[in-house]
Amino acid sequence: MSSARDQILGSIRKSLGREALAGEDAAKLHEKLARPPRNLIPDRTDLDHDGQVGLFKDKLVAAACSVSEVSGMDQVPKALSEWLGRENLAARVIQSPALAADLDWSDTPTLEVKTGMSDGTDETSITPIFAGVAETGTLMLQSDASLPTSLNFLPENHVVIVRENQIVGPLEDAWARLRTARAAESGETMPRTVNLITGPSRTGDIEQKIQMGAHGPRRLHVILVRD
Amino acid sequence: MDSTSKNFKANSRRALDDSTLQRALGNIKTGFQEKRRQVTSELPEFEALRDQGRDIKNHVLANLDFYLERFEEKVVENGGVVHWCRTPEEARKTILDIAKTRNAQTVTKGKSMVAEEIGLNDYLEENGIEPVETDLGEYIIQLRHEPPSHIIAPAIHVTREQIAEDFRKHHTDLDPERRLETPQDFTDEARAKLRDRYFAADVGVTGANFLIAETGSTVIVTNEGNGDMTQLLGKCHVVIASLEKIVPTLEDASTILRLLARSATGQEMSVYTTFSTGPRRAKDLDGPEEFHVVLLDNGRSAMLGTEFQDMLRCIRCAACMNHCPVYAAVGGHAYGWVYPGPMGAVLTPSLIGVEEAGHLPNASTFCGRCESVCPMRIPLPKMMRHYRTREFERDLGSPRVKSALKLWAGLATRPKLYRFATGIVMRVLGALGGKAGKFKSLPLAGGWTKVRDMPAPQGKTFHQLYAEKKRVA
Ligand code: SF4
Numbered sequence: 001m002s003s004a005r006d007q008i009l010g011s012i013r014k015s016l017g018r019e020a021l022a023g024e025d026a027a028k029l030h031e032k033l034a035r036p037p038r039n040l041i042p043d044r045t046d047l048d049h050d051g052q053v054g055l056f057k058d059k060l061v062a063a064a065c066s067v068s069e070v071s072g073m074d075q076v077p078k079a080l081s082e083w084l085g086r087e088n089l090a091a092r093v094i095q096s097p098a099l100a101a102d103l104d105w106s107d108t109p110t111l112e113v114k115t116g117m118s119d120g121t122d123e124t125s126i127t128p129i130f131a132g133v134a135e136t137g138t139l140m141l142q143s144d145a146s147l148p149t150s151l152n153f154l155p156e157n158h159v160v161i162v163r164e165n166q167i168v169g170p171l172e173d174a175w176a177r178l179r180t181a182r183a184a185e186s187g188e189t190m191p192r193t194v195n196l197i198t199g200p201s202r203t204g205d206i207e208q209k210i211q212m213g214a215h216g217p218r219r220l221h222v223i224l225v226r227d
Numbered sequence: 228m229d230s231t232s233k234n235f236k237a238n239s240r241r242a243l244d245d246s247t248l249q250r251a252l253g254n255i256k257t258g259f260q261e262k263r264r265q266v267t268s269e270l271p272e273f274e275a276l277r278d279q280g281r282d283i284k285n286h287v288l289a290n291l292d293f294y295l296e297r298f299e300e301k302v303v304e305n306g307g308v309v310h311w312c313r314t315p316e317e318a319r320k321t322i323l324d325i326a327k328t329r330n331a332q333t334v335t336k337g338k339s340m341v342a343e344e345i346g347l348n349d350y351l352e353e354n355g356i357e358p359v360e361t362d363l364g365e366y367i368i369q370l371r372h373e374p375p376s377h378i379i380a381p382a383i384h385v386t387r388e389q390i391a392e393d394f395r396k397h398h399t400d401l402d403p404e405r406r407l408e409t410p411q412d413f414t415d416e417a418r419a420k421l422r423d424r425y426f427a428a429d430v431g432v433t434g435a436n437f438l439i440a441e442t443g444s445t446v447i448v449t450n451e452g453n454g455d456m457t458q459l460l461g462k463c464h465v466v467i468a469s470l471e472k473i474v475p476t477l478e479d480a481s482t483i484l485r486l487l488a489r490s491a492t493g494q495e496m497s498v499y500t501t502f503s504t505g506p507r508r509a510k511d512l513d514g515p516e517e518f519h520v521v522l523l524d525n526g527r528s529a530m531l532g533t534e535f536q537d538m539l540r541c542i543r544c545a546a547c548m549n550h551c552p553v554y555a556a557v558g559g560h561a562y563g564w565v566y567p568g569p570m571g572a573v574l575t576p577s578l579i580g581v582e583e584a585g586h587l588p589n590a591s592t593f594c595g596r597c598e599s600v601c602p603m604r605i606p607l608p609k610m611m612r613h614y615r616t617r618e619f620e621r622d623l624g625s626p627r628v629k630s631a632l633k634l635w636a637g638l639a640t641r642p643k644l645y646r647f648a649t650g651i652v653m654r655v656l657g658a659l660g661g662k663a664g665k666f667k668s669l670p671l672a673g674g675w676t677k678v679r680d681m682p683a684p685q686g687k688t689f690h691q692l693y694a695e696k697k698r699v700a
Pocket of ligand 1: 542543544545546547597604605
């Protein structure tokens with residue numbers, strides 16, 4: 001008796017009226033997968049880099065993020081501390097291990113800083129991103145040994161650091177960067193998890209009224225580093 | 228899930244008389260329709276993207292075997308397992324076996340229509356495993372022991388007063404006098420209740436909006452973040468998906484993503500679009516230890532090459548039901564199975580058979596709005612007509628019946644005439660049927676009523692009831 005797998009594939013081929021693809025037909029598809037062609041990309045990101053940064057900020061706000069700008073990574077701890085104050089949040093944060101080497105917290109002594117993954121009790125996390133997509137104000141984050149995914153979902157508030165040169169126009173440009181970066185590093189295209197995040201968590205399940213903070217973060221704050 | 232699709236008419240009549248339901252359904256217009264209109268008007272390329280979305284899926288369907296094999300290869304390369312399942316039984320059993328291997332007590336679930344299709348929750352419960360729905364809407368209907376009534380807003384038929392009652396009944400550890408009025412009250416309570424469940428779960432089951440052949444990734448698109456916690460915090464991530472969810476590349480997924488959220492909720496992007504590829508990597512700090520993809524056929528491979536193949540392009544955005552006057556009048560439960568609205572009227576008979584659901588395609592005014600908003604350009608009205616023809620061609624009895632039905636089918640495709648003619652027929656039948664409530668024989672369809680009783684029309688057609696309701700509303 002043939003396996004369920006063979007039967008399903010057999011049934012597909014029978015319905016399509018052909019055998020398994022071979023020769024040139026198969027080669028064409030392999031080529032498509034090896035070098036994925038781009039489809040239509042909306043014009044709206046057809047801007048110079050400054051224009052894309054502007055679009056990115058507008059789209060973040062449209063997606064209900066807040067944004068603050070600083071001129072260098074050394075300004076990030078102060079910007080975070082100010083934002084926590086403005087939002088009336090506790091002066092505590094958990095940072096991804098990936099940030100430990102980049103951020104110097106010595107100027108914000110009242111801020112309690114932990115490093116690691118979230119156990120679900122943290123109020124606020126701070127993480128880097130991989131790319132910012134101007135087209136829709138979308139943040140691309142990847143998982144890695146120093147980038148636990150739990151920091152993107154469990155805390156009530158998620159703060160991300162976006163460096164200006166991480167901002168790209170359309171989503172396709174972010175994929176292109178990911179492919180290049182990972183080919184250099186490990187060879188596989190995808191890490192375990194890639195999150196595309198556009199605004200804070202929400203639900204419309206109670207009478208279609210939008211409510212923030214359904215399971216994931218209620219607030220998503222972006223610190224844009226223009227260095 | 229068992230179907231009551233046969234009773235569409237009776238279900239509809241009940242729905243039209245249910246004032247709570249009618250109030251809940253009233254939110255659709257201001258919600259989904261208006262938001263979709265707004266967001267699509269801000270993207271000049273939207274129509275061209277619809278053409279491309281259609282072409283991508285047509286290309287996938289023509290090469291489905293190739294892309295499925297390639298997807299499996301990539302999943303395995305990344306340390307995951309693919310389980311091929313022909314039937315709902317096989318899929319349920321596969322998931323139960325995975326759960327048992329891990330001695331699972333609870334299974335958390337992200338929203339999945341395919342899980343509904345295979346009746347996963349009931350099956351797990353029967354086998355001593357507690358399924359925990361984590362999407363707020365799904366959680367609410369799980370408390371109410373109801374099926375979803377909409378494919379992206381499963382609790383759209385429930386009012387907040389009803390939810391308050393359910394929460395008080397089930398969350399007995401909380402102060403019975405607490406306030407449950409604003410959407411925030413409900414959201415916060417469910418958030419707190421579900422937090423611990425994610426961590427305690429042995430297995431997290433999610434659906435998939437896409438499977439990517441290029442990379443072996445599965446993709447979920449959500450707004451709440453519950454699906455992400457389900458797949459991140461469970462020790463084992465099980466993805467259940469039907470065959471046609473495949474797309475070739477990340478670029479192709481990106482194109483369809485531009486259509487999906489705009490058509491569904493009127494957002495440019497949903498909040499969370501997450502690509503999962505295999506189990507956690509050697510040095511990762513979090514993520515599941517196992518990754519399984521359960522691939523379900525359940526009749527889809529046989530739809531290829533038929534006049535219903537186009538239905539397999541569906542991306543489950545719900546635009547068709549959000550713009551359907553029949554759905555807006557009767558809600559999702561009237562359709563009697565998992566998939567309601569125009570997409571359900573076509574898909575349900577394809578999946579569970581014409582015997583069960585062959586007359587769902589009649590639940591249409593043929594206004595064409597579903598096709599005009601469908602991002603994948605699925606010719607829904609045309610396929611509903613195919614089903615009418617099929618139902619007619621099935622062995623329905625004598626040539627006389629056939630010609631009578633042919634007349635009716637001809638009428639049915641001309642809405643004005645149909646309303647006029649069936650109005651007359653129904654008035655006559657209503658009088659004939661009287662108080663008995665059921666017909667033993669029907670002048671036009673003797674062969675049909677020989678095998679089943681037909682509910683007596685109440686002297687009014689569905690369209691008339693619907694028009695009256697609209698007037699009072
Ligand atoms: S049939 Fe079209 S409009 Fe309806 S859910 Fe499917 S893709 Fe969306």
